[in-house]
Amino acid sequence: MAALKGRMVIGQSGGPTVVINQSLVGAILEARRHDAITGILGARHGIAGIMNEDFIDLTLPSKEQLETVAATPAAALGSVRLKPGKAECERVFEVFRKHDVRYFFYIGGNDSAETAHIIAEMARDADYDFCTVHLPKTIDNDLKVTDHCPGFASAARFVALAFMGDDRDNAALPGIKINVVMGRHAGFLTAASALARQQQGDGPHLIYLPEREFDVAAFQQDVRDTYQRLGRCVVAVSEGIHDAKGNPIATTGERDSHGNIQLSGTGALGDFLAARVRDAFLGQKVRVRADTYGYLQRSFPTVHSEIDAREAREVGIFGVSHAVKTGENGSVAIRRLSNHPYASECFVTSLSSVARESTEMSDAFIHVNGHDVTPAWLEYLRPLVGELPRMGRLG
Amino acid sequence: MAALKGRMVIGQSGGPTVVINQSLVGAILEARRHDAITGILGARHGIAGIMNEDFIDLTLPSKEQLETVAATPAAALGSVRLKPGKAECERVFEVFRKHDVRYFFYIGGNDSAETAHIIAEMARDADYDFCTVHLPKTIDNDLKVTDHCPGFASAARFVALAFMGDDRDNAALPGIKINVVMGRHAGFLTAASALARQQQGDGPHLIYLPEREFDVAAFQQDVRDTYQRLGRCVVAVSEGIHDAKGNPIATTGERDSHGNIQLSGTGALGDFLAARVRDAFLGQKVRVRADTYGYLQRSFPTVHSEIDAREAREVGIFGVSHAVKTGENGSVAIRRLSNHPYASECFVTSLSSVARESTEMSDAFIHVNGHDVTPAWLEYLRPLVGELPRMGRLG
Numbered sequence: 001m002a003a004l005k006g007r008m009v010i011g012q013s014g015g016p017t018v019v020i021n022q023s024l025v026g027a028i029l030e031a032r033r034h035d036a037i038t039g040i041l042g043a044r045h046g047i048a049g050i051m052n053e054d055f056i057d058l059t060l061p062s063k064e065q066l067e068t069v070a071a072t073p074a075a076a077l078g079s080v081r082l083k084p085g086k087a088e089c090e091r092v093f094e095v096f097r098k099h100d101v102r103y104f105f106y107i108g109g110n111d112s113a114e115t116a117h118i119i120a121e122m123a124r125d126a127d128y129d130f131c132t133v134h135l136p137k138t139i140d141n142d143l144k145v146t147d148h149c150p151g152f153a154s155a156a157r158f159v160a161l162a163f164m165g166d167d168r169d170n171a172a173l174p175g176i177k178i179n180v181v182m183g184r185h186a187g188f189l190t191a192a193s194a195l196a197r198q199q200q201g202d203g204p205h206l207i208y209l210p211e212r213e214f215d216v217a218a219f220q221q222d223v224r225d226t227y228q229r230l231g232r233c234v235v236a237v238s239e240g241i242h243d244a245k246g247n248p249i250a251t252t253g254e255r256d257s258h259g260n261i262q263l264s265g266t267g268a269l270g271d272f273l274a275a276r277v278r279d280a281f282l283g284q285k286v287r288v289r290a291d292t293y294g295y296l297q298r299s300f301p302t303v304h305s306e307i308d309a310r311e312a313r314e315v316g317i318f319g320v321s322h323a324v325k326t327g328e329n330g331s332v333a334i335r336r337l338s339n340h341p342y343a344s345e346c347f348v349t350s351l352s353s354v355a356r357e358s359t360e361m362s363d364a365f366i367h368v369n370g371h372d373v374t375p376a377w378l379e380y381l382r383p384l385v386g387e388l389p390r391m392g393r394l395g
Numbered sequence: 396m397a398a399l400k401g402r403m404v405i406g407q408s409g410g411p412t413v414v415i416n417q418s419l420v421g422a423i424l425e426a427r428r429h430d431a432i433t434g435i436l437g438a439r440h441g442i443a444g445i446m447n448e449d450f451i452d453l454t455l456p457s458k459e460q461l462e463t464v465a466a467t468p469a470a471a472l473g474s475v476r477l478k479p480g481k482a483e484c485e486r487v488f489e490v491f492r493k494h495d496v497r498y499f500f501y502i503g504g505n506d507s508a509e510t511a512h513i514i515a516e517m518a519r520d521a522d523y524d525f526c527t528v529h530l531p532k533t534i535d536n537d538l539k540v541t542d543h544c545p546g547f548a549s550a551a552r553f554v555a556l557a558f559m560g561d562d563r564d565n566a567a568l569p570g571i572k573i574n575v576v577m578g579r580h581a582g583f584l585t586a587a588s589a590l591a592r593q594q595q596g597d598g599p600h601l602i603y604l605p606e607r608e609f610d611v612a613a614f615q616q617d618v619r620d621t622y623q624r625l626g627r628c629v630v631a632v633s634e635g636i637h638d639a640k641g642n643p644i645a646t647t648g649e650r651d652s653h654g655n656i657q658l659s660g661t662g663a664l665g666d667f668l669a670a671r672v673r674d675a676f677l678g679q680k681v682r683v684r685a686d687t688y689g690y691l692q693r694s695f696p697t698v699h700s701e702i703d704a705r706e707a708r709e710v711g712i713f714g715v716s717h718a719v720k721t722g723e724n725g726s727v728a729i730r731r732l733s734n735h736p737y738a739s740e741c742f743v744t745s746l747s748s749v750a751r752e753s754t755e756m757s758d759a760f761i762h763v764n765g766h767d768v769t770p771a772w773l774e775y776l777r778p779l780v781g782e783l784p785r786m787g788r789l790g
Contacts, residue, residue: 069787168469265684267662289660291689392464
């Protein structure tokens with residue numbers, strides 16, 4: 001079969017990561033190697049840019065410029081939070097026809113896979129020769145099929161380092177410290193805080209995940225118990241914790257463009273929990289502080305996992321190479337081959353297997369007490385994050 | 396004059412920094428070289444540890460262990476927030492006599508210099524041969540006399556990197572982003588955000604410092620103007636901003652052990668300002684988020700300024716060497732010798748010149764518009780923070 005010939009469009013969608021541009025640059029550099037790809041258009045702000053025909057010619061940037069982009073956090077093409085409806089997808093498809101676009105690569109999470117899926121079906125129904133490949137990206141690590149998602153391990157490294165330092169800070173000035181970590185439905189990133197522990201007694205001492213119901217009274221008791229035992233307590237809590245009915249524990253009431261309640265970019269949950277801890281220690285002089293790690297987790301430069309950066313690049317290369325070779329739609333996924341030494345490979349799964357639904361942490365990763373992780377979780381996570389510094393101690 | 400002979404005590408006080416243990420290790424290693432120093436006692440949690448005779452024998456740890464400690468954030472001996480009164484200082488002095496302590500090194504800010512000063516005067520009044528040296532440390536950079544404070548440049552590097560990444564994030568998903576930075580009375584750390592700018596239009600677009608009155612209506616107008624011009628706006632704001640009467644703009648009402656209103660460890664100010672921005676855009680669909688960088692700024696491992704780490708080490712070495720050589724009380728300070736290439740040296744100033752009062756940013760560093768910095772500020776700051784990565788762009 002002769003390769004599909006025509007232009008390609010590539011776009012980025014959803015929350016940025018520290019390595020999302022590695023996938024972009026991997027795809028661009030691979031595309032430049034193939035005659036079948038007659039032009040490389042970067043869509044500014046994803047689907048929105050396609051609808052507005054707002055493209056960057058990605059045949060122009062030098063290799064050197066692209067390598068600087070690859071090492072830069074956050075989506076270099078601009079991102080978007082838009083789940084296109086039928087009319088919007090029709091407009092996208094019209095633009096693709098107009099510009100003889102035959103390849104579409106969309107870097108994002110399960111919503112982006114869904115968008116890619118809809119457009120792929122539209123092309124099929126119209127008998128338009130076309131190939132759509134979704135390139136996975138999310139710090140939440142909540143995509144189906146793949147062993148893990150590009151972007152996650154770097155965010156996990158940031159969280160692990162943050163807790164390592166914060167635990168030393170808390171040991172120096174003892175008290176109760178609550179750190180709120182990103183992850184609306186999946187606790188993977190919050191659970192990464194467990195990597196901060198190097199010695200008996202190290203924090204985080206309590207880890208609350210959205211996979212379990214959060215009960216304020218039980219939380220207060222857990223903190224009291226830990227404080228009594230250690231004289232301090234470091235808590236990792238997911239921004240997505242909720243009560244038995246699924247309601248968030250505390251929010252500002254704001255909603256994003258998907259109608260989701262705003263969890264990130266506010267200190268509301270941390271401050272609420274700090275107040276409940278103060279209630280639990282009423283009359284006692286206890287130092288209580290809360291930090292919300294916020295967007296630093298997905299955009300802080302110079303802190304990344306080497307393996308994550310490499311895999312994000314490979315995902316971009318593999319996606320383009322697969323598209324040119326097979327012309328088949330799909331979503332790139334990662335298969336773990338070995339933990340010691342770590343090895344992985346890319347493969348392609350169907351768009352429908354990744355679109356729409358997301359995953360969460362399996363029971364095997366969550367301690368039966370509901371506020372900690374298991375050794376299996378650390379075994380899964382450790383190779384992805386890379387070597388962490390030893391925290392020095394005295395006495 | 397023969398050197399004073401006896402034991403030394405060293406302690407750490409106040410908020411941790413990423414390089415405070417460099418000063419500790421510098422002092423220990425230098426002390427080991429001098430026969431005049433017959434024992435090296437580390438006070439656990441500063442003055443509190445001295446009163447309880449809670450000491451670690453610092454002649455024991457290996458050089459290798461000490462180097463790991465030096466590279467670890469947060470006070471390895473434990474820290475304390477305690478301004479001792481007369482009775483407490485008398486107890487400290489009693490312990491010093493009991494253990495034949497002739498040297499006292501206290502690593503901390505102006506409160507620690509004040510404590511060292513009181514104890515030095517007590518020793519003088521009692522005709523007890525004794526030498527006290529204060530070793531400066533604070534991410535706030537608010538000590539008098541010294542050109543800058545160990546600990547500041549590493550925190551400034553963290554803030555600069557955080558804004559670099561966050562500005563790329565904000566460019567990818569445009570909106571209004573407010574980041575709250577530490578610094579109760581001095582805006583140095585908030586002003587370090589300006590280092591994130593690499594190209595025209597880069598954020599932070601507005602910088603609010605505690606050295607200027609904060610007016611909510613003017614802030615709303617500044618944000619509106621910036622948003623109209625650029626379609627987005629990144630704001631750096633000090634946790635210490637206050638109104639014309641000196642009242643904090645927003646807090647939880649909690650107070651620390653010094654009676655200071657709690658500013659760090661809460662998202663209250665960020666959430667308040669985000670709400671005011673939403674008010675200013677009433678009826679318009681604008682994405683508004685606030686992050687409070689919190690304790691990450693003073694304790695995040697692997698992010699530090701090389702010059703800061705080196706100077707913090709030198710301050711410890713110099714303080715001990717000075718004490719043994721001269722027996723004179725004082726506070727170690729840094730003199731900048733040159734900016735291109737950067738060079739500095741340590742010297743000793745009197746305890747009274749550093750104790751109690753602190754400094755803030757000079758008018759020469761603050762833009763006349765009241766919400767930005769000057770080129771003089773960048774000239775001062777840039778050499779301390781070290782090389783920053785280039786942020787890559789497309790189109």
